[in-house]
Amino acid sequence: MNFLFKSISNFQFPYTLDQSPVLSTPLWEATNGTKKADSTPVTVFTYCKQKDNAIIDALTSNAVHNAKILKLPGLVRVLDVIDSDPANIYVVTERVHPLDVEGLSIDALSLGVFQISETLNLLHGQAKVILGTLCPGTIFTNKRGEWCLFGLELCSKMADPNHLNQYSASYSELVKGSGLDIEPSAAAQVDSILLARLIKQFYQRVPSEWNTLVSGLSQGRITIPQFCTRVESTKPFNSTLISIYEELKELQIKDPQGKVVVMSDLQRQILEDASVLKNATKGFVDGLLIPEFAQCISTIISTQKTQPMSTGFASIVPFVATIFELTCTKNPISDDESTFNKYVKPLIFENFKISDRQLRFLLLVYFPSYIPRLTNNDVVERIFPPFVQGLADTDSTIRIQTLKRVPDIISMITERQLNNDLLRHLAKTQMDPNEDIRTWTILVISKLSKKLSQSSNRSGILSTAFTKSLKDPAVKPRLAALYGLEDSLDLFDVQTIANKVLTVIGPGLLDKNAQVRSKARSLFKVYLSKLENEADQIPTDHAEDVELNFQADIADDNDDLAKGFLENLRISPQPLSITPTDGNTTQNIENTADSWNDSVIDEWDAEDDWSNNSEEPSKGNAPLVTKMNSTKSKVVQSISGNKRSNTKTAFGKTLTTKVKVNKSWNDDLNDDEWDDSWAEANDTKTSSKVNAGKMKKSNTESFSSASIKKPSTTNDVFEQLADEIEEDDWGNDW
Template sequence: MDFLKSAVASAIAKGSSFPYSLGDRVDLSDSIWTLHNATKREDGSPCSVFTFDIASNKSRLPLAKNAVRKCRTLRHPGVIKVLDTIETDANIYIVTERVVPLSWHVKRRSLSEETSKWGLHTVASTLKFINGDASSVHGVVRASSVFTSESGEWKLGGFDVLSSMNDENAVIYTYGSLVPDAARYTPPEIVKSGWDTIKRNPLTAIDSYGLGILVYEVFNGSFSSGDQVGKTTNIPPSMHQSYKRLCTANPKLRLSPAHFVEQGKKSGGFFETPLIRLTDDIESLGLKNDAEREEFVNELDELSDDFPEEFFKMKVLPELLKSVEFGGGGPKVLGAILKIGSKLSQEEFNSRLTPVVVRLFGNPDRALRVCLLDNLPVMIDNLPQKIVNDKIFPQITSGFTDAAPVVREQTVKAVLPIINKLSDRVINGDLLKFLARTANDEQPGIRTNTTICLGRIAKNLGQSSRSKVLIAAFTRSLRDPFVHARNAGLLALGATLEFFTEEDCATKVLPAICPSLLDKERMVRDQANKTLDLYLQRIRKFGDTMADTVISPSVSADPTKDTARIGTSNDKSWAGWAISSFTNKLTAANGDIQSSANGAKPVEPEQEPARPASVPRPTRSASSVQKDTLRPAAQSLNRSLSEQPPTLFKEEDDTEDVYDAWGAMDDDEEDNQHKEEDPFSAAVTASPTISAPTPKPAPVPYDDGGEPDFAGWLAAQSKTKKPLPKGLNKSSPTSVPRASSRNSTVKPKTVVAPKKIDTKPKEEEEEDGWGDAWD
């Protein structure tokens, strides 16, 4: 059923000959007309329709017909623009531009003083035209006869009794009293002598009186009776004198609208305001020279926010766009355009400004480019993402390599407002390449701003390359000779802490920050300490969550004995650790082998008879002599575990075993580090069962058991510069030492003592085969 109703309604609407669709009714008092908002069916453009119902208001039909006739013939910028007039048997329609009654604003007291003066100037100028050029009388000047257009301009309407004074049968003479609420607004001479009095008084007298009442209404919100005429309540002091002359009771002394405008336009007059001057100059902006255009823009900057926005959108903005794009308006005009554009809706901005902005970014004028970059934050929200990414950013990139430093700097700053409108491919590709160039710019300010820019856009960078790019850029800035660049690098590192892993913080960032702790500038040092604290807090917090060790601790067979030892791992103090380390090393150095837990005796090396320290061990082969001579004594302590006696390797419960003692201390990470770095302890751990060959006091760890120090002695003898024996001379690899007469085995090249040595037991020496070596 609903569908059927809508279909029928649609058919009726399509079949109707009326080309406009009426909308909401607008409240309009003191008028014979009914006002509706409407749209044109052809293109949907907005308009207003004044409707007069003939049947219900037949006595005032001459007024409606007079209004239609005057609307068709009267043309002026201060008059409502009429689009169409339609007369039927039932109604009369006047279709105009979209308007709103001024009485709405007057009753709400929403008009500022500057706007009120601007509107009164427009109405007075229109009356000047009607009275002077058209030789006519409006007759109904009041707030209900004035409307505001979409551009915010005041438009004069209410032409019900508009009459030419050249017409002897003018409507105003006959039907003037039929105007709604005429008694309240009628001048005193009309009340006294009738409408024919107009012929005996100045033509402007009746409209001047109405203009005075309009001034009172605008500044006070309402007009109730003739007693209020001439009162200056709430009226600006600069207008008092002229206002009183408009409302004087003697029609011959009244100030005409033309003279009212003239007095207001004098130097220091009440019509000398920036808004009124702007209105007068906007139409001829394209014809002004550079000095006049600059003066115009300066006045435009003086305008406050309480001026009518609609006027700037509809009237000022189009003229400014023409000037900046085709008339050489320059950056100042562009700044005014963007200031007005900030008050446009999204749809209005896209339709009016976006195409112009895209074209202006391609303009080679550097001053214009800098102005656009400066104002990007103001207009970026209204620019579609696709337009920014595909059309505007490619034109912006030329600024990164521009020869002028100011252009490069402003281009870097412009990255911040547009970053959210760029795709990931553009950000991680072209943008980072250009920022890498500006990070190495010759201008220190540009380098500093690049560092700040990277810190601000860090969240927009791709995760795969973000930490690598940021660390490289920020650590580089820490070495910059410009103090503010170094400080910016530290600030950026502190702001982007969340984007780095703990490993990057510890291995890459902290080492780069540390040199800044001793920077020559206190500002940098202070910031370095703050940034360092941030990273240390994070690393320490992460370290607390890590395991104590990744090495499995060795479990002692008898934990009670470990507890009884001095300085074991149970002693967590720093001194206890030191005592434990010292005790373990001393025990290993002594080489004492304690009895095993099961009572088995350790295997002891074969005892050798006592002999002087300078006498070699008897009956040794040449190869063994070579090993003992060339190898330091410490080498005997570094045998692998596979070379240890099997019985000693299995004694795991020995409480004095050094390996087990270090293993029991594995719970302390710091102890483990020291144990791993102590070569002496490592050697002891590798060979825990070495004992002294005799019951004498234990030799030092690297003692060779009493054998002569051949290598050391040889080095001492070389200082005498005596030639070495033939057998000890360093020859080429092909030379072979002499063989002993008693031993046919060829002796390998070995380091032996020179001739001059104490060889008292010579017989034993010859028996060992060493005698031939001294020949």
């Protein structure tokens, strides 16, 4: 039955506990856990009920009772007490951690002693109770880095210390060797004696100003309130850390504008000497200082949105600078990832949207420190779009600072953002009026060159960028271009080096600046050496070797060729003639096609033998004569048209002559710039010669043909005429 009750009770337990406790004592165990309802982090102190042990039962009952009624600053804040379980009592508190003073600075120890003294002063002055269990084992730290007290087993009223006097010795014997050790003493002086002992344990050497006071505490001659009053003016209690804590402690009672004033004072103190926060108690910076600054920034931003014309609030720039100084430096005071994700990351995202140059400059200054702590998705979606706009800012300082931060995000952005957005802005900054911006542009291109994919025409982009910078009127961009070429040696293949890169470096060899010439010369040798090494690996085919002597060919005498050409000019062509069938008449052919056509037709009309020898056509043959005359007319028209056409025409049939065009080896070189200049020169010199040649050719060409004999019939006449037309070569000439 008891097992069943425990199971039901455990099932209804509203907290989830870790498997192992963080601290165990003979009286209680401290275990971290979370609340099931809202995942609030808590620490659960479990007391075991021991009815058979009257001492433990009395101590447990006293501790639980005081935990319920004492609600003072400096004590571990109790959230809930569960005593319904017959075996255990659970005291649920805020999440706390056992005190660890290892590595704490002197200022941090002084702040801790100050907080413990203030708590004891409240217990003695306001609650009128005695703690009686003060020791390092009963001191915990909360999420705000405050030292707070737990362990109320001996807590008694100052007016009635019977419980303390009765169980002090038993308690000391029970917890001996567990970290809760105390020295039994008289009720009135127990807290003073235990505080003096605590100070001696924390300080390797007690501050000289405290020697007398600590001695009085240990002897019970000085009370806790007296000690707090006297040490208030000493140096250990006047540190910057204690001053910051006191102002933050009173921040909750101030209005929004008053909070901004207090935080402004704090940020000035921190920026003057941020080292005071080094080695502070864990949680002081992450859980107290940074959240308050973040809340202050949020208050200012919301006020500026609702009241744009309000001048009562300060700028957020100093507060953002303070947070960055605490979290985003090379050696940050706070490197807790949960704090960064909860407070700093949203602050970065929101501030990149604000069009404030001071704020943007601040974001760029700390950019290398916080960008590695962001995810790629954060950079792609939340950082890069507003970041890249800084390259187009009208202020040159913002442009150059943005340029310097580009290499930090190259590996985190997408290929599209790199090849499209970023390169487009870099192309503009390369023409910036500021010399340093142009220099940094080419340096940035050199840095991101390894990230460019070959499919995005990497070699073309780099060669164009370096060529443009080598033509820069300032020396620094030219040297930066040579540096980029040197850094990008492995990115170019030998074909690109031969066709593009060497032509890029070449002009630098004739630069006016000696430093540029020297750098270009050494770089040219490096690239040329890479080409030569590659050329040595190419296999040689000696079968393709050709023996040539161009000098001898140029000096060769062409007299024989000239004599042969002149000899051919002396040969006169035989005149062409058309011989009739009777052999009596020889007629010279005119040089032109039109005269030839007319003479042939006239001769046919003048022949008497054709009409005498032919029989008189009968009426039935009239259509034949008409057909012959019509056909004759078409033939004459076709012959006359041949001088303007590239076709051969015979008896109404058109024959098209196709001319085959052979491609020259140098047709692909026509897009060279030299081709245009050379063509212009040839056009001016040869245009008149070409026209003259055409005229001369048309005047000297003759129509060669065999003698046309008189046909015996009309059909034979036209067939023979068609054959003569087909043998005409005009179509080919034209």
